[in-house]
Amino acid sequence: MLALGSIFILFVLCLLVVQLVKLQSQRRLYPPGPTPLPFIGCLWQPKFFRIHRELLTEVAKTYGNIFTLWFGPYPIVVLNGFQAVKDGLTSHPEDVAGRPIIPLFKAVANNTGILLATGRNWKYQRRFSMGAMKTLGLGKSILEYQIQEEAQSLVEMFRKTKGKPMNPSFALNLAVSNVICVVVFGRRFSTEDKTFHHLLEAMEKIFKVPGTLTHTLYDIFPGIMDCLPGPHKTALCSRDFVWAFIRKEIRKHQDAGTQEKGHDFIQCYLAEIEKMKDQPKLPYNEKNMVQSIFDLFLGGTETSSTTLNWGLLYMVLYPDIQAKVQKEMDTVLPPGQTICYEDRKKLPYTNAVVHEIQRFSSVIAVGLPRYCIRDTMIQQFLIRKGSILLPNMASALYDPNEWETPLQFNPNHFLDKDGNFTCREAFIPFSLGHRACLGENLAKTEIFLFFGNLLQTFTFQLADGSKDIKLDPVWGGTLQPHYFEICVTPR
Numbered sequence: 001m002l003a004l005g006s007i008f009i010l011f012v013l014c015l016l017v018v019q020l021v022k023l024q025s026q027r028r029l030y031p032p033g034p035t036p037l038p039f040i041g042c043l044w045q046p047k048f049f050r051i052h053r054e055l056l057t058e059v060a061k062t063y064g065n066i067f068t069l070w071f072g073p074y075p076i077v078v079l080n081g082f083q084a085v086k087d088g089l090t091s092h093p094e095d096v097a098g099r100p101i102i103p104l105f106k107a108v109a110n111n112t113g114i115l116l117a118t119g120r121n122w123k124y125q126r127r128f129s130m131g132a133m134k135t136l137g138l139g140k141s142i143l144e145y146q147i148q149e150e151a152q153s154l155v156e157m158f159r160k161t162k163g164k165p166m167n168p169s170f171a172l173n174l175a176v177s178n179v180i181c182v183v184v185f186g187r188r189f190s191t192e193d194k195t196f197h198h199l200l201e202a203m204e205k206i207f208k209v210p211g212t213l214t215h216t217l218y219d220i221f222p223g224i225m226d227c228l229p230g231p232h233k234t235a236l237c238s239r240d241f242v243w244a245f246i247r248k249e250i251r252k253h254q255d256a257g258t259q260e261k262g263h264d265f266i267q268c269y270l271a272e273i274e275k276m277k278d279q280p281k282l283p284y285n286e287k288n289m290v291q292s293i294f295d296l297f298l299g300g301t302e303t304s305s306t307t308l309n310w311g312l313l314y315m316v317l318y319p320d321i322q323a324k325v326q327k328e329m330d331t332v333l334p335p336g337q338t339i340c341y342e343d344r345k346k347l348p349y350t351n352a353v354v355h356e357i358q359r360f361s362s363v364i365a366v367g368l369p370r371y372c373i374r375d376t377m378i379q380q381f382l383i384r385k386g387s388i389l390l391p392n393m394a395s396a397l398y399d400p401n402e403w404e405t406p407l408q409f410n411p412n413h414f415l416d417k418d419g420n421f422t423c424r425e426a427f428i429p430f431s432l433g434h435r436a437c438l439g440e441n442l443a444k445t446e447i448f449l450f451f452g453n454l455l456q457t458f459t460f461q462l463a464d465g466s467k468d469i470k471l472d473p474v475w476g477g478t479l480q481p482h483y484f485e486i487c488v489t490p491r
């Protein structure tokens with residue numbers, strides 16, 4: 001019995017040694033990084049359970065700005081700081097345009113749609129969606145007019161609170177989501193609509209998972225996690241709810257017939273399916289349409305509304321900056337005229353504040369992973385086909401080589417010595433390269449207009465109950481502020 005036990009232990013030890021040797025030789029193929037162990041990679045150090053900007057920046061101090069983290073059995077090449085992120089995403093953009101189909105992404109999207117897809121399918125969906133967004137007037141006055149309508153509705157929601165303490169996040173989420181609804185469904189929802197509320201709650205539950213410990217465990221042990229309850233299961237149920245919601249809207253469009261074309265994303269997509277009917281090999285089908293729409297919600301709601309939520313928090317914490325924005329708008333804009341996107345050119349300070357809100361809140365916690373579709377060089381490193389890249393976008397927004405006071409909310413980052421607006425190269429909240437954010441123009445327009453309209457109409461103050469609010473974020477798919485309440489006073 002004892003002998004059997006010893007043989008077993010010896011066997012396990014041998015296995016570990018073999019794995020260790022194998023791992024050592026594999027490591028030589030990748031940039032340097034913290035020592036991994038067989039099977040668990042760097043996760044023997046609990047701090048790597050949750051990847052975040054500061055942690056990666058700390059590791060970069062030891063190993064350089066391009067390093068490898070072994071995530072369980074998978075090596076991930078991290079790009080840290082503006083220069084490494086820029087070189088990695090733009091030197092050979094085609095090589096790094098893949099998305100790794102990690103177990104969580106596969107469970108959510110199964111390589112359909114845009115955001116979580118890769119290869120040929122991604123290429124077709126992305127190309128089509130970019131074209132459709134252009135047709136639908138992205139960056140044109142039609143869409144801006146609709147954003148204005150939404151901004152007015154947001155102002156009314158705030159006015160109704162009559163100065164009582166409130167948390168702005170739900171109202172912001174309603175307004176931002178309605179903009180995407182106009183783009184994809186061709187209509188907005190009443191802010192009281194219960195099914196619309198369910199849609200937003202579902203999106204929120206989906207957003208709770210990425211970047212958390214549950215996500216880490218899911219990617220390493222998908223089989224086991226599939227059998228366990230938890231936030232990942234809730235997220236997948238919510239995904240089904242959103243799919244059903246989208247399918248219902250598609251049915252409505254189909255029932256309405258094809259008299260109208262090109263007014264919303266669904267009409268554009270249905271027309272494309274019709275047009276490509278005799279080329280069944282092309283990936284234009286209902287599955288991809290549903291997931292592409294899902295992705296526009298996934299990419300375009302939580303990000304923008306969280307940015308605005310942070311924006312209001314900064315304004316109540318830095319009332320002098322709030323006052324300066326309002327003074328600039330009062331001086332430049334004729335009385336009674338609502339702000340439009342073109343006005344940003346006449347409002348350098350306001351524009352600088354809006355950019356600084358995006359930089360400082362850095363709502364995308366780290367960045368989305370990329371996949372190398374062929375061998376590529378990043379700076380002096382050969383990165384092999386099949387490697388997963390993690391560009392730490394947030395570290396560029398906080399890079400001490402690029403920003404005068406990275407850890408401070410400081411609109412001067414975007415102003416030159418004459419007080420004119422200057423954009424900065426390291427301002428990359430929307431990422432770079434072939435997979436850069438598809439909604440960048442839409443996001444910039446809506447953030448500027450919502451923020452501008454609100455500050456034109458109200459003065460914001462921190463509610464008494466929230467005086468000890470801290471600026472550190474709550475973790476999830478996006479970096480959220482802690483719960484806080486504000487009061488609005490009409491100006």
Ligand code: HEM
Pocket residue numbers: 114115116126295296297299300301303304307363364367368369393429430431432434435436437438439440442443
């Ligand atoms: C503050 C607002 C926003 C921020 C900070 C943001 C940021 C990002 C980032 C960092 C990526 C990843 C790019 C990469 O893989 O390197 C991305 C992708 C994407 N975003 Fe946004 N985004 C915002 C708003 C929007 C909006 C409004 C939409 C919808 C119209 C949108 C749709 C997408 C889509 C579809 C992708 C996937 C692109 C691809 O994989 O090819 N985003 N976004």
Ligand SMILES: *[C@@H]1O[C@H](CO)[C@@H](O)[C@H](O)[C@H]1NC(C)=O
Pocket residue numbers: 110
């Ligand atoms: C995922 O996609 C593959 C190939 O497109 C398909 O065969 C498979 O049934 C899909 N899986 C699920 C769960 O939908």
Ligand SMILES: *[C@@H]1O[C@H](CO)[C@@H](O)[C@H](O)[C@H]1NC(C)=O
Pocket residue numbers: 418419420
């Ligand atoms: C910068 O600002 C000054 C004064 O505010 C203005 O006269 C000048 O034209 C601006 N320069 C540019 C390049 O816009």
